[in-house]
Amino acid sequence: MTTLSPFAAPSPHIRRSQQVALVLLVVTGVINYLDRATLAVANEFIRADLGLSLGQMGVLLSAFSWSYALCQLPVGALVDKIGPRWLLGIGLVVWSLAQAAGGLAATFGWFVVARIILGIGEAPQFPAAARVVSNWFPVRARGTPTGIYNSASPLGVALAPLLLSPLIAATSWHWAFYVTGGMGLVAALIWVSLYRDPDHTKMTAAERAYLEAHDGADAAPKTSFASWRALFRHRATWGMMLGFFGSVYLNWVYLTWLPGYLRTERHMDLAQSGIAASIPFFCGFAGALIAGWASDRVTRHAADPVAARRNAVVVSMLGMVAFTIPAALVESNVAAVACISIVIFLANASSACAWSLATVVAPRSRIASLGAIQNFGGFLGGALAPILTGYIAQSFSFVPALLTGAAIAFCGAMSYHFLVGRPIPEHD
Structure with a gap:
């Protein structure tokens, strides 16, 4: 039987399926982050309309992250069981309806519930994307597509102020939620109509051999609940959880509060802040x-792949800390946006390197499990960041709020550096 090595060029049929899958993942990922960022872009208008304090807005901005973080652990198993086509399709419908419901919110409580459901609906996006890449790309060819679908998150945040600020100015903040919710429903229909797993696609034996190539390695043993739980016996697991907490915390300070910070602390108008808030996320x-x-x-x-990938995370995070300090203290708006742009560049570099770190620290049977545990820790930081930032800004100003984020990120970098040192063995 003719086989294709993992280094060979895929057939035109597989290449077309890979391209369709990646385009759909990027589109759904951009909508995913547009929906998350809508609240940040409309921050001031919603606060004025509903009479919310900075502290209450911090709670509202964090509501999404709590449900999203808690759903990360079970959703990976559900993707494996149900498949990415239907689970992501269902997730798109759920989060799009929740997004549109946010536009109908007239009370603080209604809005909190809508954001919680948004977090539940969006939870399958990135686990499903990881499964799609593992389905359609052989082991040695998964790095580039993983980077491509992960780039949808900062791209969505970058586009949010550019697309939504003019819409809000022309209509009201409610329409920003209605329009993005409608986009998600259309995307759900397109995703379910066009995406198919390899198991449901007609392919030749050689094409299946290409997708199933593992470079001669034996199949990874099955993962059990006991082996998943055993990950918590290793300090590397805790180092990655605590480290990603610090990275995502500082990233989410900017993701949730940047437009409001630029208008409140830097006194920019809606048009200026829309452009200025998009630049860092394009970076x-x-x-x-x-x-x-x-x-x-x-x-x-x-010589040591764990040290190499860990050091990339640590250096990126220390850079985030170093540039957040002048971002908080300089008087020039141009200099502040430039510093924030470097921070967001490094934050997304840190995140990409952290996901790749999981692939060399975890045993082969538990790569997804360790990645999900790390992401769970990260989004606990993402949930805390909007609340703590809002209350510090309300009590003092945004300057100590940003410096607090820098201090937490520094502690996260030290967690990676001192706790993540060796790979976790397969049999422990």
């Missing part, structure tokens, strides 16, 4: 694409 888009590519090449020449 983050570049950071996500570049980091995975650079990390792979550094690791190829490193």
Whole structure:
């Protein structure tokens, strides 16, 4: 039987399926983050309309992250059981309806419930994307597509102020939620109509051999609940959870509060803040694409792949800390936006490197499990960041709020550095 090695070019049929899958993942990922960022862009208008304090807005901005974080652990198993086509399709419908419901919110409680359901609906997006890449790309060819679908997150945040600020100015903040919710429903229909798993696609034996190539390695053993729980016996697991907490915390300070910060603390108008808030996240888009590519090449020449990928995370996070301090203290708006742009570039580079770190620290049977545990820790930081930032800004100003984020990110970098040192063995 003719086989294709994992280094061979895929057939035109597989290449077409890969391209369709990646385009759909990027589109749904951009909508996913547009929906998350709508509240941040409309921050001031919603606060004025509903009479919310900065502290209450912090709670509202964090409501999404709590449900999203808690759903990360079970959703991976559901993707494996149900498949990415239907679980992501259902998730798109749920989160799009929740997004549209946010536009109908007339009370603080209604809005909190809508954001919680939004977090539940959006939870399958990235686990499903990881499964799609593992379905359609052989082991040695998964780095680039992983970087591509991860770049959708900063791209969505970058587009949010550019697309939604003019819409809000022309209509009201309610329409920003209605329009983005409608986009998600259309995307759900397109996703379910066009995406198919390899198991439901007619292919030749050689094409299936290409997808199933594992470079001669034996199949990974099955994962049990006991082996998943055993990950918590290793300090590397805790180092990755605590480290990603710090990285995502500082990233989400900017993701949730940047437009409001620019208008409240930096006194920019809606048009200025819309452009200024988008620039850093276009830099983050570049950071996500570049980091995975650079990390792979550094690791190829490193004696210790764990140390190489861990150090990439630590250096990126220390850079985030270093540039957040002047971002908080400089008087020039241009200098502040430039510093924030570097921070967001490094934040997305750190995130991409952290996901690749999981692939070399975890045993082969539990790569997804360790990645999900790390992401769970990260989004606990993402949930805390809007609340703490809102209350600090309300009590003092945004300056100590940003410096607090820098301090938490520094502690996260130290957690990676001192706790993540060796790979977790397969049999422990």
